[in-house]
Amino acid sequence: MNYWLMKSEPNEYSIDDLATEAKGYEHWDGVRNYQARNFMRQMKVGDKVFFYHSNTKVPGIVGIAEVVREAYPDHTQFDPENSYYDPKSKPENPRWDMVDIKFARKLDRIIPLTELKSRPELMDMPLVRKGNRLSVMPVTPEQWDFILSLEKQEPQA
DNA sequence: GCCAACGTTGGC
DNA sequence: GCCAACGTTGGC
Numbered sequence: 733m734n735y736w737l738m739k740s741e742p743n744e745y746s747i748d749d750l751a752t753e754a755k756g757y758e759h760w761d762g763v764r765n766y767q768a769r770n771f772m773r774q775m776k777v778g779d780k781v782f783f784y785h786s787n788t789k790v791p792g793i794v795g796i797a798e799v800v801r802e803a804y805p806d807h808t809q810f811d812p813e814n815s816y817y818d819p820k821s822k823p824e825n826p827r828w829d830m831v832d833i834k835f836a837r838k839l840d841r842i843i844p845l846t847e848l849k850s851r852p853e854l855m856d857m858p859l860v861r862k863g864n865r866l867s868v869m870p871v872t873p874e875q876w877d878f879i880l881s882l883e884k885q886e887p888q889a
Numbered sequence: 890g891c892c893a894a895c896g897t898t899g900g901c
Numbered sequence: 902g903c904c905a906a907c908g909t910t911g912g913c
Binding site for chain 2: 739741845863867
Binding site: 765766767862863864865 | 905907
């Protein structure tokens, strides 16, 4: 099993939206970056995902999700009405994929980006590097466990 | 194949 | 709202 981190703007789609999905899961559409897409293609059913809120007052990790369906074509790329429409992508050779994830749980507290940045144990995460814009990235088991250990601690930094 | 221009991400 | 950093596009 592998670990990942996925970013979402909470005003677009938040951990609470995922938690209240009537069908119990949601497809992760809209990824339009090759590096992020390639990471999604490596995801397996059962992989765990940190749900990260970006572009918000306190950006940080807010919860955990689980992969329930592996990469398949993102339908929004073929829809001219959709803001994620990609006219260069052809149905016979789709450019963009998505996965399905289901809600696992929220963390007991938000672990803010500022706190993640303050931890030398996490300095290799793309997330904390300056100018990083990658919206889907791998997390090592060590990083995963360390971040979960922060959940039980008092906020720092 | 280079690289300037442009659009987007996302923290602050 | 600002703007640095980055990825993509397209002219040459």
